[in-house]
Amino acid sequence: MSSSVQRKRIRKDPAARRAEIVDAAAAVALAEGLECVTLRRIAEELDVRPGLISHYFPSVEDLVAEAFGSAATGELDAMLPAGGPEDTPTRRMARFLARTSGDAYDTLSRLWINARHLSRYRTTLRDRVAEQEGAWRGRLEALVQDGVTAGEFRTEDPLVTAIHILVVLDGLGAHANTPTPDRPPAASRMAVTLAERELGLPTGALDPVSG
Secondary structure: OOOOOOOOOOOHHHHHHHHHHHHHHHHHHHHHHHHHHHHHHHHHHHHHOOOHHHHHHOHHHHHHHHHHHHHHHHHHHHHHOOOOOOOOOOOHHHHHHOOOOOHHHHHHHHHHHHHHOOOOOOOHHHHHHHHHHHHHHHHHHHHHHHHHHHHOOOOOOHHHHHHHHHHHHHHHOOOOOOOOOOOHHHHHHHHHHHHHHOOOOOOOOOOOOOE
């Protein structure tokens, strides 16, 4: 008689199972890179058979794109959430810019570098990168427009201003794989300086705020 004890499998709701797979894939992508997202690897992470993963994602390319999209959306929601009733556009912008530095932001910058490189060869991922870039532009443009409407910001084109800020942040993020201990303070503050100028704010208006 076999002494092995078979584990009782728990059948999950399809939506919950799919979300679990995507979460696991996003975690692997952030920690190790999108190249490490494979059906077998995610199956190992969840202790299931690869066939279960392929049931939800017949193509690994779809899983890779979904992993990136999930991580990028989580980043956007964490860095540019909807403001509370007491929040001003200036405080929201200052808080956003304060979040664009540190280890967590560097990890996400590496993921974006990784995704943009791979998207040259992977159509599904390229479409998802374009979708996420559009989401970032739209969210930041809306914040700039809120500031213009409130009389706090001055700019003729909120979309162009949002793009300028994002381009500078992308440029700084490109160094996420390279230590920059000798970066001058003025370079580290480049995105803040540009945003203050683009939005017609005095120097120091977008310095970090608490809360």
